[in-house]
Amino acid sequence: MEFLELKNLTKIYQKDIVAIDNINLTIHDGEFLVLLGPSGCGKTTTMRMIAGLEEVTKGDIILEGKRINDLRPKDRGVSMIFQSYAIWPHMTVFENIAYALKLKKMDKAVIKEKVLEVAKKASIIDYINRYPTQLSGGQRQRVAVARAMAVEPKLFLMDEPLSNLDAKLRVSMRTDLKEVHNELGATSIFVTHDQAEAMSLADRIVVMNTGTIEQIGSPNDIYHDSRTMFVANFIGSPSTNFIDVEIIEKGGKYFAKNDAFIFELDSKFNEGISKYIGEIVVLGVRPENFALVSNDNEKLFDLDVILIEPQGSHSIVVGKLLGKQMKIVTSKVFDLNSKGNMKVKIDGNYFIFDKNSEKRIY
Amino acid sequence: MNQKSLIAKTVFYLFIATMIIAILVPFFLFLSTSVYSEYEVYEFPRKFIPRTSFDLKIDWVDDKYDFSVFSREMDDYELLIQTDNLDKLRRFLKRNLSVQKTNEEINRDFSVSKNGEPLYLTYKKDLLYNYKTFFSITNKAGKAVANSVIAAGWTILISLSFGSLAGYAIARYKFKGREQLSLILLVVRMFPAVAVAIPMLVYLLKMNFDNTMIGLAIVYSVGNIALTAWITSSIFSGINVELEEASYVFGATKLQTFTKITLPLAVPGLIACSMYAFLAAWNDSITALILSNNNPTLSLVIYKAIGSSSAIQLSAAGAVILIMPALVFTFIIKNYINQMWGEVKL
Structure with a gap:
């Protein structure tokens, strides 16, 4: 039995706006699952349906074998950290954390003990009698975390909880959240549009786009084995370079050809690519899978460099090929004013996508 | 300091001073007249400071x-x-x-x-002679004060309980004609009280509510429910929905959420609304004249006293009696008024 199952889940607003289109997803016990996607992709709606804050139009949500579609939020045994933290401003930190426990009519002494315990864990014990207005953004975030921990939920829901923090705090809170997850062992679902956050937190990532699931997999799968052009484009920064190429066959070998270069495809593609002969497909290459070469024999094409973005540990070379912008990541250090042509070859993994369906060709 | 900013500052302070004088002088005039004796009223030139x-x-x-x-x-x-x-x-x-x-x-x-x-x-x-006299010569003045308090109390109660629920619905629920409704609410206020008073009297007579404070309060509430709904809807939409949703998730029912989260957060705005309701009921004399002439409120009594008596010091005393509660009420809640339109600060 899976911990949480979403079966044919659909959400339709105002009769014809499809926010979630028939998604199926299973979540294992104790897993840290991240829903990742651009804004408007339905990730937050999915989470809100699981929390019970949004009605389900069609499909089932099954938690530990029980259908919870029609349960009120309070009866679902979930707890949630909101994007705005949603700390109640008219209550002290203590009252905020104790709110859920008081509603459960727990003993006062037990509540106090419990609140102090989670406050200590979230390191907000010093501010326990303050009001939220007297706290910084990071501290409020910790109150939200403590409040969510206090109820000992079966399921932790986190709706972009780090998006209101500054960059540095975001990274350290990220680590803290992961620690909380590991310590409690509760299943967590985390919604974000920040792929770096998703990569660093997730056991599995669900990439969503326009109400559907594009790909489910571990962070490494998602990055190195992107199934669709959308995933290849959305994951990774800078994102994958897409080049239109025509497939031609010569002597049992397959080549990708365009006006700038002709490139022999790996033999592992032979089977899948054979029906695309003469057609235009999309070659997807991650920026670090290009290499700069000095030798004319090795080069695949010349890149017309327009900009160098130094990143310290590496540089991003921005150039143009056949009028389209390309980005290459290299460990070489350049002079900022380097311009002109650079010799480039493909060195490593690359994807080929069907131009119409945007799906991978293997 | 350069000359321009000096001029700007001077103009600014002159403007402020004029405003203050325009507000304070009539008020002070009333206050001092209300403690004049008859002899002082006819002194010429009038002295600002009473003897x-x-x-x-x-x-x-x-x-x-x-x-x-x-x-x-x-x-x-x-x-x-x-x-x-x-x-x-x-x-x-x-x-x-x-x-x-x-x-x-x-x-x-x-x-x-x-x-x-x-x-x-x-x-x-x-x-305090004029104040004592005011109560002794205006028959039923004590009853009138009680009437005014009762009418204002009912008005606050009725317009807040109906108005805030309507405001909550407008702020939180999407339904057909929501935009139109909030516009219509304002239209209700456009009718002058006098114009509505006669039909209202007919209704009140049929309900046996004429010359009662509850009847008067119902009429006052008509306009105030609209205003309260309008103000509270902006207050409620200023309260982040996530605050309520968090309450649902953490184990509260809708009613518990409303009483424990939404209502306490809206209190400043509701108090400001109650001031409007209070002032509307407390200051009105025209509607009261038509609807409750036999059981007058304080403002009606003073209205009649000013109209019929030549003793302006008595009228002034009555006016001060009328102003004082409103002033006290306003000062108590003035801190909340600023928060009325803005968001609830987090």
């Missing part, structure tokens, strides 16, 4: 008291009355000078002058 006592001169001439008061205008004593009748003197002191003395006191004090020497003495004025 607290009178310097009197008593002469015993022809077996009568020549009763004079020191006049600031003439810088001398002005002869006001010649009599040996103590009752007449007592009434004169009371009515014209707001000095309350008994016959025995007057007799004891004044008889000293019978030795031939003019007698100089100072009598203290009763500063």
